[in-house]
Amino acid sequence: MKHAKTLIISGMSALAVGSAAQLQADDGLRVGVIGPTTGVFSFFGEQQRMGVELAMEELADRLEALDLEVRFYDSQGDAETTVDRLRAMQSRDDIDLVVGPVLGGTGLAGLEWAKGSGMPMVISYSAPEDITMRDRAENVVRAGWTGAQPMFAFGQYVAEELGHQRIIAVGQDYSFPYNQLGGFLKGFCAAGGESVERIWHPTGTSDYSSILATLPDGDAVLYNGAGSDGLAFFQQYHDFGIDARMPLLGGSNFFAVGDLPEMGEEAIGGLSALQYAEGLETDEFVAFRDAFWEMHGDDVMPLAPAEHGYVAFKMAVNAFESANGGDRDAVIAALRETEMPDAPRGPFYLDEYGNPVQNIYINEVQEVDGRLVNVPIKTYEEVSQFGPFDPEEYLAGEPDSRDFPPGDCSDPYYD
Amino acid sequence: MTEVQPSMSLVPALEVAGLAKSFGSLTVASDVNLRVQPGERRGLIGVNGAGKTTLFNMIAGELKPDRGSIRFFGDDISDDTVIQRTLKGLGRTYQVSTLVPSVTVRENLALARGNGRLPSLWQPWQSRLDDDLMSTADQLGLTPVLDETVANLSYGTLRQLELAMVMAQRPRLLLLDEPAAGLSHAERQVLQGVLRDLPQEVTLLMIEHDMEMVLALSDQISVLHQGEMFAEGSPDEIAAHEGVRDIYLGRANG
Amino acid sequence: MKREHLIILAIVAALVVWPLLMGNYAVSQANRAMIYALAALSFSLLAGRLGWFSLCQTTFAGISGYTIAILGVRYGLPFPLVVTLALLFTAVSAVIFGLLTVRSRQVSFLMLTLALGQMVWALSFQWVDITGGYNGIAGVRMPVYGGVDLNDTRVFYILVVTVTVAIFLAVWRLYRSPFGLLLLGIQENEQRMRALGHPVYLARFIAFVLAGMIGGVAGVFLVYDMGIMSPSPLGLGHAVWVLTAAVLGGYRTLLGPALGVAVLIALETLVSQYTDRHMMVIGLVLLLSILLMPRGLAEVFEQYFKRKSKPQASVTTTTRGEEP
CATH class of the missing domain: 3.40.50.2300 (Response regulator)
Structure with missing residues (x-):
């Protein structure tokens, strides 16, 4: 009933806003x-x-x-x-x-x-x-x-250079970590790895004791996640003393330079992979x-x-x-x-x-001039978003998901 | 409860048997028995805290008794919900009533007479105001204030509206909780007239502190004291009752 | 002709003229504004009539949006069927949520809707096989009918404006119906409405489902407007945005929520052109307006014009209905 002028006024002012926004050229x-x-x-x-x-x-x-x-x-x-x-x-x-x-x-x-x-x-x-x-x-x-791109190389590195056969992968439960682990698995299995067991947790998890207490045995643990989840996981992993049993490897954002001071000296030696490294000296x-x-x-x-x-x-x-x-x-x-x-x-x-074909660096956390930074220790050159795989074949395959690709490297998928 | 009017059936309008209710250690009703005949005007008195409103709440279904039964025209309604009791013809007013304060008297009246079903989502609300409803409102003197917001009404007018809302439901049994409280003398006269003019088939159970009104309107009066029926009788008997004088009239007059 | 009808005509006229005068961006802004006006209306129907502050009205939009994205993109079902199923599924969800919340009041209602909304949000995030997870589902498009591309900003505008106006008119009637009155009665005196013989829970339940459906319609347009469905519209941020718009505009009135949305979007667009600190500016404006106009813009305008034009009519504080 009494809205008329209200509306006219608001309409007019909206018009004015809109037309001001039109002035360009x-x-x-x-x-x-x-x-x-x-x-x-x-x-x-x-x-x-x-x-x-x-x-x-x-x-x-x-x-x-x-x-x-x-x-x-x-x-x-x-x-x-x-x-x-x-x-x-x-x-x-x-x-x-x-x-x-x-x-x-x-x-x-x-x-x-x-x-x-x-x-x-x-x-x-x-x-x-x-x-x-x-x-x-x-x-x-x-x-x-792409999320998988640095991880092809990392999977290969972990299998070939570190000689790990069985990996326990813990990660945040959403598509980016799926893709990261997908790349890792494809590189890892192709380079002779045996198996990867996945454990997903919801983003925003702060208590990892139930995961850590029942962590299966493997040669190393790969954590796919970052931010406060990653920090909490890192600290509790060390509190549980699992680092003495299995080394902790990181997804691409895990050893982020902003989080390193909080991780402290225990992060030194931590390995991850990215197309970038703040410790580059080129x-x-x-x-x-x-x-x-x-x-x-x-x-x-x-x-x-x-x-x-x-x-x-x-x-x-x-x-x-x-x-x-x-x-x-x-x-x-x-x-x-x-x-x-x-x-x-x-x-x-x-x-x-339309995606870069670029260097992938295997980065190690080192202390340089009093700062903890990721320093490249090995470079894989000209890595594409398809890793070592044929683009047509890769695209024909299923996209990475919570449980794809298979975690067992003897699966026919990898033949 | 001796006098049974010959024209009435023998089934009481309301029969409360052995009703008990405690809130923790506080017993508000220990063993209330009450039988009201159809068409009867019954006054219910008792000092503050005697359990009168609690009894109303249990009869109306808003409070679940610990023990006892309630029969309404022979029908055991002990387990019925408020709406079911309302639909069976049980209407009540409240001591402190606000109805819907933010809208007009007219709109409040449109909310009277729920029938247990969802009202229309499409018709204008005015379609619910029929002549019958408007004449009830007029009888209670509400015509001049129909377009006032309820929040702005005087206390007396509010009580009239309250009564109009209940009467519009055409209840068979009307529970009135202190209908005259806060009314001016003139308003009491109007109210008394309205209650007197209620159709004979409406049974009335009324909590009221205004003894003049209770004595004038009631056929029978029940006295509730400390959660039990203390006395029952005609207005003359109650007025003359020693015990009642002691516990109630004495204090009320003093 | 009554004033109410004049207002409606004025609004309709403004909505017709808008795409004729304005550029594409302004038209797409209007589309967004109408979509969020529907969401805010869905919120206000519960908040203004029942005193129920819901944090899950955008969830219904999300449910409907996901249904469309999943059935349309993943299963390739035809457009009219997809929309029908989306609304149907939203209705089913609203019925389930309604059964869970119908007995709750104010704070517990708020908490329940918060929990339900967060659950669905988490589900959309984590049920990757169905929802695409964080990435969502892309490529949600409307069809081209007889050479008319429904995705075109201006064609889309016509669709949105028609449905939005129709829904606002329907809610306008609903607010003036005995049912609308009953909802107010329930908010202010629930026990009494029961004693008057009204089915309180049923009325609240129906209101909840209707509000959910309005949210669902908003979701249909939202997903086609975006072209992609991801968890972000289901997040708490969007729910709070809608609440803010409704409170700013005045959730007790019919047009308040639309007004609030329009003002908020205009503010965001305007301020973000000049400063990166736009959230602070908008926050400040909100703070001031809620301090100074706790009942919302629409009611302030209403009071202002009432005082100017018809002082004797100032008895009622609300605008429901006309004299017979």
Whole structure:
């Protein structure tokens, strides 16, 4: 009854908001960078932002020549917000290329949107393998990795170099650890491993005593998880004294440099694998790291999300240059041809599915200049997202899940 | 409970037998027996804490007795829910009533006469206000305040509304919990008139402290004391009863 | 013509004009706003009429969204069947949840709906074979009928606006029905409604199921709008967002929840363009508005215009119904 004016007023103000949002247009190029800069996962989004900012500074002249402007968007780590921001980029802000998203779920949501819109997109840290596999899109490439990618090499290393035959795998119960373990298993079994027994726990578990008390015997334990779950597992694993019986291996994020001080000296010697290592000593990496510290202060270690954001942005700029502007098809074609011989993490190029073929480092936690860091002790070169396997065959197979691939290396699947 | 009106059936309207209820160590009813004939006007008196409202709550089904049975026109309703008792024709008012304070008198009236079924989700609520309901409201003097929010009503008007809501249900047995409390003298006169004019087939059981009203309206009066029936009789007998004078009238008048 | 009808006409007119005047992004924002307005309406139906603050209304949206994603993408069932089954399954879930919650009150209701919502969220996260887990299920699309792509922002708008307006009108009638009145009566004096012969539990149960269904409809649009179904819309964050919007707008009124959603989305869009600290700004705005307008925007507007236009009509505090 009495709502009329309320509504008219709110309608008018909404109109005003909307029309203000419509005002755009000039002919320069625009890159939209999206990642979680607020919320629980803001660490990753902030790393990406800092990486992009560093690249912007380094490429300042080229950006000016291209008349390229960069805008940052906050995904809040939420799929729906991600899609909303992407829509704003496309229809409101006239963005020509997207860098990001950063997290797994937002990456898939972003991919889904990109398929509908045709927007060139360089996904940075987001790791679900199907982004560049079963669900791949022509206009979407990736500067980072898939969950399985570093783990093929790690599985191989554990079987061949460490000689472990039976692994007990404990992990957080969701798709990223499934994919990590899937890669591990495929590499491990191919290199002569015997079996992997899986134990999953819900994310957010803080008490592992029931798992640890009934832990089966094996040659080593592999923990697939990170964050507070990983820390709690690490500490309780040592409290139970299991480290004396079986060494503890980590999934790619387990020995994260931010968590190492809390893990303390017991982490030293901890092994994991990634396409990145903050302990790299190559010229490219040292230059990147020092410039990063110069810009953002040396209390922040540049990690993989920062490097991937940095590289993703460079890929975008290279693509605009070789496309001579913002023509979508030309930019996409250029992106797909990406080769980065001097990336901080090491050289890489994109495979025909749009994912980097790159070095995988077996990292060991060491103390360097009073800091605990992951130092590469072995490098597997030119590892693709399919590991040592044939892409067609890999894609025809089932995606990794809670209990796939089989944990027994004598299973016919591995023949 | 001696006088049985010849036109009435022999089945009592309400028969309470051996009703007992304790809250922990506090016994609020130890062995209450009560028989009310159809069409009778029965007053129920007793000092505060004698267990009158507790007895009402048990009869209406809002409180489960520890022991004893309740029969309603011969039908054992001891295990019935509040709604089932309501649908069988048992209506009650409350000492402290607020009904639905945030809406108007008219809207409250539209809520009267539940029939145990879900009311319409589609018709306007006004469709429930029929002439019968409106004339009951008018009889109780509610016409001028129909569009007032209940929260803004005077206490007296609230009690009238309360009564209108119950009477709209056309109950066979009406339990009135201190209907005159807080009413002005004029309002009491109206109330007394309304109760007197109730159709003969409506049986009335009334808790009331206003002795003048109880004596004027009741055929029979029961006195509840410390969880038991202490005395029962005609208004004259009760007024003259020594024990009742001691425990109740004495204090009430003093 | 009554004022109520004028308002409805004005709203309908605004909704018709919006896609004609505005760009794609504004139209997609309107789609989101309407979807969340439905979710907030679902919340408000329980909160405003029954005093039941539910944290599982977005869960119903999620259940319906997952049903669509699973049946549509995994099993490839046709669109109309998928939507029908999604609403049916939402109804079944609402019936089950309703049976569990119907006897609870305020805080215990809140806790129960929180628990149920978190359970379904956890299920969506961990039942990977069915739900795709954290990654969710991608590729949820509406069909193209006779050359008309239902996924097109503006075509989608027409669908959403039609259904949303229809549901708001239906709830408007419901609020003015004896049933709507009974719900208020139950909130304020449950025992009394029982004594008046009304089936209190049944009425609450029906209200719960209806609210769940409205949430389910929101879920249908949500999943087609996103193109992907993942656990995130089932999370506590979304439930609290909807609660916030409803409280900000005024959950006791019909249009308050829609108003709250519109304001909140407009704020988010506007503020996030200027600062990364947008959550802080929005939090501050919310804090102030709830301190200053505890009954919500809609009721503040209502009081304001009532005082200006018809001082003698200020007896009622609510807007249910007209004089006969």
